[in-house]
Amino acid sequence: MAKLPHIQLPNTLKERLVQGHPWVYRNHVPAQMHFPSGTWVRAQCGNWTGYGLWDANGPIAIRIFSEQQLPTPQWLREQVGSAWDLRLSLREKGCTAYRWLFGEGDGLPGLTVDLYGQFAVIQTYMEGATALQDWLIDALKATTSLQGIYLRTQHRNRESIDNKPEPKTGHKPEPKTENQAESKVELLWGKPAPTDLVVIEHGLNFQVNLQAGQKTGLFLDHRENRRFIEGLSQDRDVLNCFAYTGAFSLYALRGKARQVTSVDIGKGLAEAASTNIALNQLDSQRHTFVTQDCFNLLNSYVEQGRRFDLLILDPPSFAKSKQNRHAAQRAYTKLNALALRCVAPGGLLATASCTSQISTEAFKEAIAAAGASAGRRFQIIHEAGQPVDHPVPAQFPEGRYLKFVVGRVR
Incomplete structure (x- = not known):
């Protein structure tokens, strides 16, 4: 050699x-x-x-x-197997969609693998990942029974992980700008997944499309947060902002919310949410989808004096680099101030950030500033980070991108 x-x-x-x-x-x-x-x-x-x-x-x-050896196919197979073992609790709960490999969190920097039933989606965040592609395909196939393996590539010049590399990293991407590469999806091995592939998450069915959509139509890192929202929803009027295909809304409906309003500006998302509601035989009469910009709609609700018992904010990342950190902090303050004005007295606000450039404490500072601006006080009753399939090494704090805070508004 x-x-x-x-x-x-x-x-x-x-x-x-x-x-x-x-x-x-x-x-x-x-x-x-x-x-x-x-x-x-x-x-x-x-x-x-x-x-x-x-x-x-x-x-x-x-x-x-x-640090011990030059990686080999066997070494990679061991890393994939270790990550598989860590997700055992999800499989035991019947969840068929989760992040199998979380890049740096699982010792394989620059790439992730999401599992949707018997289909795996590899996503790379560096050009050099091609050196591992064949090894990774063999390792995935050797670990569990798969029908197909896809590759989604999206290389960016970035200073930090955003996983919704997830994304993020880390999570819902911002609207495309000139310096953001188009993602490309190709089938590497096996047969194509059906466009109406259905996966299960805590007993709920979700239709996903592995060839199109942001994050295939399901943001895996909020799985446990969605379940938490279910337990808060009974008899409440719920507003779900940046709803995408309505995952939080489905949990609220199953949690016996009185009425759920989903809001997102994306085309086709109302139809996707309706499909998911029908898949689970939930009451569509208790759900409304509004296709509109969330900032504009919240502004109109403030002017109308409209209030909700539970409001959910899950916006896209507001910063992709350190240079955008202060602008992101201001955006979170503005958005949460609008939301706080739309929560009924004694109601709840569940607010999230997938911006890795904003720390947990900085995010809570933004919420506090929003409360001062809106003339409200926010009592935190629950905080969460990333679930078991998005592990964060102690030596790699950059891997911690997701913040989810729930509080009572007074």
């Missing part, structure tokens, strides 16, 4: 590398270093050694995969 390129890193990085942080930024590697994306390299920092994949573009030059 050809000798691996050797890269000497500054000693200032040693502490975090020893702890297991998986990223080496481009400004920390020698300027004269240039390799094709997907090249395995050996990085050294003092007496620390790590093996990683080089990326020719973007702020992250090296993603570290192992």
Whole structure:
């Protein structure tokens, strides 16, 4: 085998590398270093050694995969198997859709795998991921029975994980801008999934489309938060903003909400929500879908004096880089202030952020500022981060992107 390129890193990085942080930024590697994306390299920092994949573009030059050995197909199979074992509790609960691999959280930086029934969707966040593609396909097939494996690629020059790489990272993406690449979906192995594929989440059926849609039509990281909302919904008028295909609304309906209003500006989402409601034989008479911008609708509700007993905010990420952090903080404050004015006295606000650039404490500061602006007080009764299929390594706080806060409005 050809000798691996050797890269000497500054000693200032040693502490975090020893702890297991998986990223080496481009400004920390020698300027004269240039390799094709997907090249395995050996990085050294003092007496620390790590093996990683080089990326020719973007702020992250090296993603570290192992400190013991150069990764092999068997090594990768073990990582996939370990992640599979961690999700056992979800399978025991009958959930057939979840994130099987969460990139850095499962020791495989730069890529994720979502499972929808017997179909897996690989998503990559670095050009060098192609070096692992064949190994990964074999590892997935060796772990469980699959009918098809898809690849969704979307490379961006980003400074942090946003998983809704999830997304995020991390989660619902912002409207496309010129610097955001179109995602591309292709079938790598097996047969195509049906366009009306149905998966199960805590006993509810959801139709997903693996070839189209943002996150296939189901945002997996909010699974447990949706179930929490179900327990709060009985006899309440519920407003679900940024509803997408209505997942939170379905749980509220099953939780015996008096009336549920879903709001999203996206085309075709009202029909998708109606399909999901029909799949579960829920009462469509208690549900209304409004296709409109959520900020504009909340403004109109404030002017009308319309109030809800439970309001859910699950907006897209407001910042993709550190430069947008302050603008995102202001956006969260503005949005939550509008929402607080639309909650009946003693009602509940459930508000979320999938912006990795905003910390948990900063998000709560935005809610507090929103309360001051709206003349309301917000009593936190519940906080949550990411579920078991989105693990966050202690040495990689960047992997913590999701914040979900529920409180009483006074």
